[in-house]
Amino acid sequence: MKVLKFGGTSVGSAQRMKDVAKLICDGEQKIVVLSAMSGTTNTLVEISDYLYKKNPDGANEIINGLEHKYMQVIDELYSTDEYKQRATEIVKSHFDYIRSFTKDLFTLFEEKVILAQGELMSTAMVNLYLNETGVKSVLIPALDYMRTDKNAEPDPVYIKTKLKDLLSVNPDAPIYITQGYICRNAYGEIDNLQRGGSDYSASLIGAAIQADEIQIWTDIDGMHNNDPRFVKNTSPVRYLHFEEAAELAYFGAKILHPTCILPAKLNNIPVRLLNTMEPEAPGTLIYNQSEPGKIKAVAAKDGITAIKIKSGRMLLAYGFLRKVFEIFESYQTAIDMVTTSEVGVSVTIDNTKHLTEILDDLKKFGTVTVDEDMVIICVVGDLEWNNIGFESNTMQAMKDIPVRMVSYGGSNYNISFLIKSKDKTAALQSLSKYLFDK
Numbered sequence: 001m002k003v004l005k006f007g008g009t010s011v012g013s014a015q016r017m018k019d020v021a022k023l024i025c026d027g028e029q030k031i032v033v034l035s036a037m038s039g040t041t042n043t044l045v046e047i048s049d050y051l052y053k054k055n056p057d058g059a060n061e062i063i064n065g066l067e068h069k070y071m072q073v074i075d076e077l078y079s080t081d082e083y084k085q086r087a088t089e090i091v092k093s094h095f096d097y098i099r100s101f102t103k104d105l106f107t108l109f110e111e112k113v114i115l116a117q118g119e120l121m122s123t124a125m126v127n128l129y130l131n132e133t134g135v136k137s138v139l140i141p142a143l144d145y146m147r148t149d150k151n152a153e154p155d156p157v158y159i160k161t162k163l164k165d166l167l168s169v170n171p172d173a174p175i176y177i178t179q180g181y182i183c184r185n186a187y188g189e190i191d192n193l194q195r196g197g198s199d200y201s202a203s204l205i206g207a208a209i210q211a212d213e214i215q216i217w218t219d220i221d222g223m224h225n226n227d228p229r230f231v232k233n234t235s236p237v238r239y240l241h242f243e244e245a246a247e248l249a250y251f252g253a254k255i256l257h258p259t260c261i262l263p264a265k266l267n268n269i270p271v272r273l274l275n276t277m278e279p280e281a282p283g284t285l286i287y288n289q290s291e292p293g294k295i296k297a298v299a300a301k302d303g304i305t306a307i308k309i310k311s312g313r314m315l316l317a318y319g320f321l322r323k324v325f326e327i328f329e330s331y332q333t334a335i336d337m338v339t340t341s342e343v344g345v346s347v348t349i350d351n352t353k354h355l356t357e358i359l360d361d362l363k364k365f366g367t368v369t370v371d372e373d374m375v376i377i378c379v380v381g382d383l384e385w386n387n388i389g390f391e392s393n394t395m396q397a398m399k400d401i402p403v404r405m406v407s408y409g410g411s412n413y414n415i416s417f418l419i420k421s422k423d424k425t426a427a428l429q430s431l432s433k434y435l436f437d438k
Contacts, residue, residue, distance in 0.1 A: 001028075001029050001030060001031065001209060001211055001212060002028065002030045002031075002211055002212050002213045002214070002215060003030065003031045003032075003033065003202050003205050003206040003209070003211045003213075003214045003215070004023075004024060004030055004031070004032050004033065004202075004215045004217060005032075005033040005034075005035075005180060005198055005199060005201070005202035005214070005215065005216050005217065006020050006032065006033070006034050006035065006217045006276065007035045007038075007198065007216075007217065007218050007219075008035045008036055008037060008038035008039070008040070008041070009038045009218070009219045009276075010035075010217055010218065010219065010276045011034055011035065011036075011037055011038075011122050011126065012037050012038035012039070013037075013073060013076075014073045014074075014076035014077040015076075016276070017073075017077055017125065017126055017129060018077070018129070019276060020032075020126065020217075020276065021126065021129060021130055021133065021135075023217070023276065023279055024175055025130075025135055025174075025175070027174075029173070029174055029175070030174075030175055030176070031140075031175075031176045031178060031205055031209070031211075032126075032175055032176065032177050032178070033178055033179070033180045033198060033201050033202045033205060034119065034122050034123050034126060034177065034178075034179065034180060034198075035118075035119060035122065035180050035181060035198040036118025036119050036121070036122050036181075037070075037073070037118065037121075037122050040066065040118035040121075040122075041115060041118050043062060043065075043066050044066075044098075044114050044115050044117065044118055045115070046062055047059050047062050047063055047066075047098065047114060048106070048110075048111040048114055048115070050062065051101060051102060051106040051110070051111075052106055052111075054106075056102035056103070059102050060099065060102060063095060063098055063099055066095075067091070067092075067095045070091050070095075070121065071088065071091070073125070074087045074088055074091065074125070077125065077129055078128070078129065078132055079132065080132060083128055083129075083131075083132040086128060087124070087125055087128050090121070090124050090125075090128075091121055091124075091125070094117045094120060094121050097117065098114055098117055101113075101114060109189060109190075112189070112190050112191055112192060113190045115182075115192060116143075116179075116181075116182040116190050116192065119142070119179035119180060119181055119182050119198075120179060120182075122179075123139060123177050123178065123179050124139065126177060127139045127177045130175065130177070135174065135175060136173060136174060137173065137174065137175040137176070137177055138170045138173040138175070138176050138177070139176075139177050139178070140163075140166045140167070140176050140177070140178045141178070141179070142178050142179040142180070142182050142183060142201065143179075143182060143183070143184055143190065144162060144166060145158075145159055145162035145163040145165075145166055146159060146182070146183035146184070146193075146201065146204070147159060147162075147183055147184050147185070147186070148183055148184075148185050148186060148191060148193075149186050150186045152185070152191075154183075154193070154200075154204050154263075155186075156204070156207065156208065156263075159204055159205075159208050160207075160208040160209075163205065163208050163209065164208075164209075167209070178201075178205070179201070180197065180198025180199075180200075180201035180202060181193055181197040181198045181201060183201075193259075194259075197257065197259070198257075199216055199256060199257035199259070199260035200257060200259045200260050200263075202214050202216065202260070203259075203260045203261070203262070203263040203264045203269075203271070204263050206263065206264060206267070206269050207263040207264065207266070207267040207269065210267065210269070211269055212269075213269065213270050213271075213272055214264055214269055214270070214271045214272070215271075215272045215273075215274055216255075216256060216260070216271065216272070216273050216274070217274050217275070217276045218255055218273065218274075218275065218276070219275065219276060219277055220255050220273075220275055221236050221274075221275040221278055221281045221283060222236035222237065222238070222255075222273045222274070222275070222281070222282070222283040222284030223236065223237050223240065223245070223248060223255050223256065223273055223284045223297065224236055224237065224297070225237050225296065225297040225298065225432070225436055226297065226298045226299075226428055226431070226432045226436070227252075227298075227299070227300060227428055230300075230424070230425045230428045230429065231428050231429050231432045233437075234432070235436075236281075236282075236283065236284055237284050237296050237297050238282060238284060238285065239284070239285050239286075239287070239289070239291060240284060240285070240286045240287075240296060240297075241286070241287070241288065241289065241290040241291075241413065242261055242264070242265040242286055242287065242288055243290075243411065243412075243413045244290070244296055244297075244380045244381065244413050245261055245271070245284075245286040246258065246261040246262075246265075247299075247378060247380045247411065247413055247414045248296075248297055248299045248378070248380050249261065250301075251299045251300070251301045251376055251378035251380075251414075251416070252299040252300045252301040252302070252376075252378065255273060256273065261286070264286075265288070268288055270285060270286065270287040271285075271286040271287075272284070272285050272286070273286070290382060291382065292382050293382055293387065294381050294382055295379060295380070295381035295382070295383075295390065295393075295394075295435050295436075296380050296381040297379075297380050297381070298377065298378065298379050298380070298428060298431045298432065298435070299377075299378045299380070300375050300376065300377050300378070300424055300427075300428060301336070301350065301375065301376040301378065302375055302421065302424075303350050304336065304348050304349070304350055304374040304375055304376050304418065305348065305349050305350070305352055305355065305370060305371070305372050305374065306346060306347070306348050306370070306371040306372075306374050306404055306405065306418055307346065307347055307348070307349070307358070307359070307362065307368065307369075307370055308344055308345070308346040308368070308369045308370075308371075309324060309344055309345050309346075309362050309365060309366045309367070309368055310343055310344035310366050310367045310368075310369075311343065311344060311365055311366030311367070320345075320365065321340070321345065323365060324345060324347075324362065324365065327358055327361045327362055328347070328349070328358065330361075331353075331354035331357060331358055332354075333349050333351050333353070333354055333358060334349065334350075334351065335347045335348065335349060336348045336349065336350060336376060337376060337405055337407045337416055337418060338407070339405050339406070339407060344366070346404075346405055348374070348376065348405070348418060352372075355370075371404060373420065373421045374404065374418055374419065374420060374421060375418070375419055375420070375421045375423075375424045375427075376416050376417070376418055377398075377416065377417045377418075377419060377424070377427050377428070377431070378414055378415075378416045379394050379414070379415050379416070379417075379431065379435070380413055380414055381413065382412070382413070383408070383411075383412060383413055383414060383415055384412045385409065391408060391415060393434055393435060394415055394417075394431065394434075394435070396434060397427075397430045397431045397433070397434035397435065398417055398419075398427060398430065398431070400426070400430070401417075401419055401423050401426060401427045401430065402419065402420065402423065403417050403418065403419055404418040404419060404420075405417070405418035406418075
């Protein structure tokens with residue numbers, strides 16, 4: 001059995017939903033994971049913001065606008081009055097539920113409940129459409145099997161057991177429809193797998209059922225070898241190792257959520273990135289094989305802050321690095337890149353929520369300088385140290401770009417450069433010229 005995930009743009013209109021229905025009705029049994037209709041989650045966040053600010057009138061105005069959009073989609077999606085009526089009743093019940101939160105105290109718990117409504121509506125609508133066209137699809141609620149533990153990490157044993165039970169109720173169903181992103185936490189409360197979490201849902205489901213393949217359908221033909229917003233004539237990468245895909249996803253490739261890779265990798269389940277607009281295109285296959293001697297792609301991660309701690313005592317202080325890293329740990333701030341010398345260490349972060357406190361603590365150990373508005377450029381491929389010439393090719397491409405930090409050797413698949421954001425476009429274009437335009 002395969003698991004197919006469709007993002008918000010893939011179900012963003014009545015026609016898109018019909019296109020998805022055609023794609024999934026190919027005679028093979030599968031689980032289909034759906035996101036909310038495009039724009040819905042952002043609108044639900046906006047509604048929540050009004051409710052936090054105790055402005056129910058503002059919230060109701062946004063709710064009414066979103067409901068109107070859904071009613072238009074319903075009118076276009078179904079061809080019979082019966083199914084239009086059934087869909088209208090379901091969607092209206094969700095919007096009435098959202099409106100009920102305008103009358104009571106609003107907290108983070110209520111916000112997560114509101115954010116879950118987008119996926120609940122999109123899956124109900126697509127399932128009804130399939131039923132109207134004669135497909136005996138079955139809706140399996142993610143809130144009945146997708147759960148996180150007390151550390152907010154997915155509970156794979158629970159997910160596998162509960163999902164198996166739900167599938168066994170209708171073992172011959174050709175298509176199972178379920179929600180991405182949403183789950184329950186260890187206390188049974190409605191929660192989510194964070195933004196972009198539908199990819200994660202698909203990977204967790206694939207691991208739970210030992211799927212033959214996990215397919216992530218978006219509006220892009222696979223993962224490209226550079227960012228098409230800044231570089232002309234980019235092309236899809238046909239094959240990626242799991243490690244290469246994880247590096248690209250973490251360092252800025254928006255097509256895939258970084259967390260998606262791990263469950264599939266651990267269970268050796270191939271992940272295929274496909275395009276709903278061009279379903280015949282081969283896309284990108286991510287699996288446990290690598291292609292020796294190839295540079296695959298370049299990605300960029302924005303919003304980076306570099307911190308340098310310089311200390312004349314570092315050379316003799318064997319506990320220096322531990323103390324530095326413990327400061328970042330105490331503020332739950334992840335580090336992206338690290339470089340060291342005999343007298344200092346430089347690190348990068350993308351979360352500056354506790355930057356002031358971190359800097360205050362670091363100043364106890366040395367002189368601290370900060371560079372903001374930086375970008376990490378990540379080159380991914382077969383970059384084992386004994387592949388002569390690969391590092392020099394990337395360095396040659398960056399010869400006219402001021403480079404603040406270089407990270408190489410942390411993995412066999414990545415070399416990263418820290419540069420100013422104003423140099424990002426020039427760096428991406430130069431790397432494409434030296435690495436791919438041959």
